[in-house]
Amino acid sequence: MYSEESMGVCKICHHELKTVISFGKMPISNRFVTGLGAEEYVYDLSLGWCPECLMAQLESCVDPAMMFNDAYAYFSSISTTMEDHFREMAEEIAGFVSGRPDPFVIELGCNDGIMLKHIAGRGIPHLGIEPSANVATRAKEQGVQVLGEFFDARTALEIRERQGQADVICGANVMCHIEDINSVFEGVSVLLKPAGVFFFQDPYLPDIIRKTSFDQIYDEHVYYFSGLAVSELARRHGLQLVDMVPKEVHGGSMRYYLRRGVNHSVAEDVAFHLSQEKALNLHVWRGYVSFKEAVDRICSDLKQTLVKIKGKGNRIAAYGATSKSTTLLIYSQIGPDLIDYVSDTTPTKIGKYTPGTHIPVRSHAHFIQDNPPYTLLLAWNHKREILEKEKRYRKKGGKFITFFPEVAIVYPVNQRFLHRERTRE
Numbered sequence: 001m002y003s004e005e006s007m008g009v010c011k012i013c014h015h016e017l018k019t020v021i022s023f024g025k026m027p028i029s030n031r032f033v034t035g036l037g038a039e040e041y042v043y044d045l046s047l048g049w050c051p052e053c054l055m056a057q058l059e060s061c062v063d064p065a066m067m068f069n070d071a072y073a074y075f076s077s078i079s080t081t082m083e084d085h086f087r088e089m090a091e092e093i094a095g096f097v098s099g100r101p102d103p104f105v106i107e108l109g110c111n112d113g114i115m116l117k118h119i120a121g122r123g124i125p126h127l128g129i130e131p132s133a134n135v136a137t138r139a140k141e142q143g144v145q146v147l148g149e150f151f152d153a154r155t156a157l158e159i160r161e162r163q164g165q166a167d168v169i170c171g172a173n174v175m176c177h178i179e180d181i182n183s184v185f186e187g188v189s190v191l192l193k194p195a196g197v198f199f200f201q202d203p204y205l206p207d208i209i210r211k212t213s214f215d216q217i218y219d220e221h222v223y224y225f226s227g228l229a230v231s232e233l234a235r236r237h238g239l240q241l242v243d244m245v246p247k248e249v250h251g252g253s254m255r256y257y258l259r260r261g262v263n264h265s266v267a268e269d270v271a272f273h274l275s276q277e278k279a280l281n282l283h284v285w286r287g288y289v290s291f292k293e294a295v296d297r298i299c300s301d302l303k304q305t306l307v308k309i310k311g312k313g314n315r316i317a318a319y320g321a322t323s324k325s326t327t328l329l330i331y332s333q334i335g336p337d338l339i340d341y342v343s344d345t346t347p348t349k350i351g352k353y354t355p356g357t358h359i360p361v362r363s364h365a366h367f368i369q370d371n372p373p374y375t376l377l378l379a380w381n382h383k384r385e386i387l388e389k390e391k392r393y394r395k396k397g398g399k400f401i402t403f404f405p406e407v408a409i410v411y412p413v414n415q416r417f418l419h420r421e422r423t424r425e
């Protein structure tokens with residue numbers, strides 16, 4: 001049980017937060033280190049929960065410009081799963097605006113254009129709002145119209161002035177990144193047509209709690225949404241939560257659909273998901289008190305497993321230099337003494353070192369050539385795609401180590417089945 005009182009204040013309703021877990025000092029999760037020796041910026045990472053408006057959130061935040069700039073390390077188009085996912089999202093949007101007069105689609109955080117390129121390709125008027133200039137350039141190269149700014153109430157008014165209101169405002173893995181979320185909701189309310197739809201998706205708090213996937217907690221993720229908290233936030237801004245659709249991506253996400261006003265018909269699924277969240281006690285402090293204990297158990301199991309494997313003289317690589325692994329590696333005290341390198345396909349990450357832990361990032365070609373006996377699957381949210389991609393590695397005896405909801409070693413028994421070897425005695 002953990003019951004530290006928090007000094008943080010809710011960014012939505014200003015009520016005092018209760019601390020769920022403190023991770024200590026952390027570096028910027030996506031700032032890969034070029035030369036060792038230079039001091040890294042650090043901040044205190046801790047998760048708080050507001051008993052008033054029910055929003056789980058970081059207790060202290062990093063200046064957005066330090067995270068999202070012209071050297072942002074994450075390019076969305078890194079996986080075929082995500083490419084497929086965003087193609088489907090674009091199809092849904094195209095269907096929604098089809099036949100509407102003067103359609104206009106806005107995406108917040110469009111990154112490298114993974115979704116909007118399909119909207120642009122269909123000739124649908126659109127605008128991506130993307131403050132990270134390097135990824136925005138990639139989007140523009142694909143014919144996407146991009147505004148290089150941080151979205152908020154002021155930007156919303158400027159866009160409305162210039163281009164009018166939108167039929168669709170959407171965002172994937174971006175709403176949870178914006179500290180001043182009241183300003184964003186305010187902006188959406190003025191920028192959305194009365195019959196328009198606002199939808200967004202982010203990692204889903206119940207999935208994080210159920211799986212103990214605490215690595216989702218890092219500087220960029222300011223909020224950890226549940227339907228309970230989103231419906232309250234929407235209500236405060238004259239919007240209504242009308243549907244919730246779970247998505248498998250990023251380890252368990254939820255897509256929330258909102259409309260302007262209050263008297264819309266609401267999908268039955270909303271009541272279902274809200275009742276599931278209550279069954280998990282996410283509306284009361286009881287739902288959060290054992291989270292730290294569960295996190296600490298996984299960290300200790302993982303560290304022990306790696307120490308044991310390494311102690312037998314094995315090389316251990318890691319797969320996917322993800323932002324979220326910054327929290328996992330630092331909090332579990334897993335560094336270059338245990339992990340030889342992290343394999344990653346992102347050109348701008350290769351040759352650098354992981355933030356805080358300074359594990360070298362190497363190319364996928366290096367991983368294939370090295371053929372390490374064990375690989376820690378840091379990009380666990382892309383597990384299906386990666387296990388499929390690495391069939392040859394696994395057939396040659398390569399083992400992946402996973403850690404949510406518990407530490408396990410994954411290897412092929414034959415071509416059709418995966419055998420999960422439990423590592424806890």
Ligand code: DWN
Nearest residue numbers: 074078079173220320321322323324343344345379382
């Ligand atoms: O919310 C966020 C999500 C959308 O993306 C951002 N705050 C930042 C980022 O989070 P992340 O870095 O944890 O995302 P991923 O998608 O888990 O990162 C996967 C990493 O693994 C990338 O660096 C690419 C790499 N990768 C690889 O080397 N081989 C990924 C796949 C699928 C592969 O086959």
Ligand code: SAH
Nearest residue numbers: 068076108109111129132150151172173174
């Ligand atoms: N939507 C993409 C990118 C997610 S990463 C995907 O799901 O893969 C988060 C993105 O949000 C980054 O590209 C970042 O630059 C952008 N972002 C951060 N704050 C923002 C804000 N206030 N307005 C718009 N985009 C923002």
